[in-house]
Amino acid sequence: MTDVVRTGAELGAAVAAARGRVALVPTMGALHEGHASLMGAARAVVGDGGVVVASVFVNPLQFGAGEDLDRYPRTWDADLALAEREGVDVVFAPTVAEVYPGGDPQVTVDPGPLGAELEGAVRPGHFAGVLTVVAKLFGLARPDVAVFGEKDYQQLVLIRRMAADLCLRVEVRGAPTVREPDGLALSSRNRYLDDEQRRVAAVLSRALHAGQDAARTGPEAARAAAGAELADVPGAEVDYLELRDPDLAPLAPDATGPARLLVAARVGTTRLIDNTALSLGVGTG
Numbered sequence: 001m002t003d004v005v006r007t008g009a010e011l012g013a014a015v016a017a018a019r020g021r022v023a024l025v026p027t028m029g030a031l032h033e034g035h036a037s038l039m040g041a042a043r044a045v046v047g048d049g050g051v052v053v054a055s056v057f058v059n060p061l062q063f064g065a066g067e068d069l070d071r072y073p074r075t076w077d078a079d080l081a082l083a084e085r086e087g088v089d090v091v092f093a094p095t096v097a098e099v100y101p102g103g104d105p106q107v108t109v110d111p112g113p114l115g116a117e118l119e120g121a122v123r124p125g126h127f128a129g130v131l132t133v134v135a136k137l138f139g140l141a142r143p144d145v146a147v148f149g150e151k152d153y154q155q156l157v158l159i160r161r162m163a164a165d166l167c168l169r170v171e172v173r174g175a176p177t178v179r180e181p182d183g184l185a186l187s188s189r190n191r192y193l194d195d196e197q198r199r200v201a202a203v204l205s206r207a208l209h210a211g212q213d214a215a216r217t218g219p220e221a222a223r224a225a226a227g228a229e230l231a232d233v234p235g236a237e238v239d240y241l242e243l244r245d246p247d248l249a250p251l252a253p254d255a256t257g258p259a260r261l262l263v264a265a266r267v268g269t270t271r272l273i274d275n276t277a278l279s280l281g282v283g284t285g
């Protein structure tokens with residue numbers, strides 16, 4: 001039985017009554033099997049005696065002017081059915097006024113330098129909005145553990161850093177990206193794509209695979225192989241393709257070992273992001 005709560009007070013009461021550990025899965029709704037995998041991971045961490053809370057909240061603070069806040073998919077009935085199927089104990093689905101009773105908050109979380117790079121360079125203010133709402137969700141749900149998808153890798157790195165830097169006493173876990181059979185990462189925004197755009201969108205994961213395959217030869221080869229896949233694909237406009245270390249710091253040209261390859265592109269008016277781990281250097285790829 002999944003309880004639906006709409007206010008911070010109701011959520012506080014629900015988690016205060018919990019006997020086991022509390023795991024939180026923040027989402028913006030329009031739930032898909034990627035979200036379901038996070039809920040499954042949350043249950044695996046806290047066990048049957050724990051409490052899994054999923055939030056469904058389209059956070060205006062992380063959308064810039066001209067972005068898709070108004071048309072972001074809202075599929076409440078299907079979201080609740082998926083949460084019930086996954087055995088989520090509590091769904092927190094607040095209104096904007098409940099989360100931001102005084103309008104935009106005066107105090108927000110500064111994501112630091114990484115917040116202005118990659119996604120943050122294309123979407124100024126985005127990560128301040130993300131970290132602020134996640135900090136509020138942590139304050140409301142007081143989770144022991146919170147689970148986020150690696151699909152939004154920069155977000156995951158920044159939330160981990162926020163939890164550590166601000167001593168939030170929550171364990172931040174990443175979960176692997178769930179993909180369509182052709183490699184496209186599941187994403188709520190995929191539903192904006194028409195058939196032709198959906199076909200084009202598979203180039204992102206093809207590029208990441210090409211980068212992985214070339215990684216044994218070194219960073220430049222990995223980046224070039226991914227770039228070659230993305231070059232001249234009609235209908236796909238690349239925002240960035242970057243190879244970084246696993247914490248998203250820049251890599252030395254001769255770096256070896258673990259790294260992260262990240263891509264963002266616009267297919268029509270839809271922005272898609274994806275990333276993969278890879279291992280650089282001869283004998284490690």
Ligand SMILES: Nc1ncnc2c1ncn2[C@@H]1O[C@H](COP(=O)(O)OP(=O)(O)OP(=O)(O)O)[C@@H](O)[C@H]1O
Pocket residue numbers: 026027028029033034035037038147148149150151152175176177178179185186187188189190
């Ligand atoms: N394919 C996926 N596999 C695993 N986790 C995912 C996947 N897609 C999203 N998530 C995770 O689900 C959580 C909620 O994300 P969100 O509700 O924004 O969904 P989304 O599909 O990423 O939507 P959007 O299209 O807005 O990017 C985040 O932690 C995100 O990383």
Ligand SMILES: CC(C)(CO)[C@@H](O)C(=O)[O-]
Pocket residue numbers: 026027028057059062130133134152155
């Ligand atoms: C973490 C999050 C739920 C905060 O609004 C959002 O950025 C998302 O869905 O990834």
Ligand code: BAL
Pocket residue numbers: 062152
């Ligand atoms: N999936 C990350 C939330 C966003 O794009 O706003």
